[in-house]
Amino acid sequence: MRYPPLQAIDLVTESAETDGGYSNIVVNRVNRHCLRLAVFEGDYPWHHHPTSDELFLVVEGCLRIDLADGRTLRLEPWQAATVPAAMVHRTRTEGRAVNLSFEELAADTVFVDAPAG
Template sequence: MTDKKYPYVNHMNILHNPLEVIDIQSLVQSCTDQWYNQTLCQVNDSVVRLGILHGEYHWHKHDNEDEFFFTLDGKLIIDIEGQDSVELGPQQGYVIPKGVVHKTRAPEKTLVLMMETAAIIPTGDV
């Protein structure tokens, strides 16, 4: 679903059940969106999401949830309010604690896995 306020495509539905193979490459090949987020599966009270990203997200925060980003391919830059930016290359991860204002940028097509609670709102808390 595309949020009318933001140009991102966020699919919150859980794409795979337990005991199913998750084929990320097929999702990447079929993606035509510049900023795409798909929930792959649920693990206990959290979800694993795939981000296919190119461009810049907006500044936001999550009051009650931490976020974990793990770059599979490309380069993810995480800007953190009041701190230096963090740059993640392939096979690198980073946790943004709840309440921290941040935004993500991908100067090239980048594949990212995100782990967060199932209740999180990707565009942030108001």
């Protein structure tokens, strides 16, 4: 955990200090769950979290969440969506994107091959 309880967290500064590539940090936790800040460009590999839902909240840019069944969710700033536990998905961006995600702190990430099709 990057910040202890009762400390203000400047997420704008945190996201501005990330330069290209991929960054996903746990900024704080609440009970058994955590708040992550992700800043990246491009595609994240196909994966799933066997026991944890994952909520995405976009704060900058555009985030696409591709699902194994062929659907794609497109999230713009201040839009959110939850991917249920065990659902295979990947995230990808159109340029730089910043999102917050909420999931179990101990959530496993299982990487998988891209779905056929």
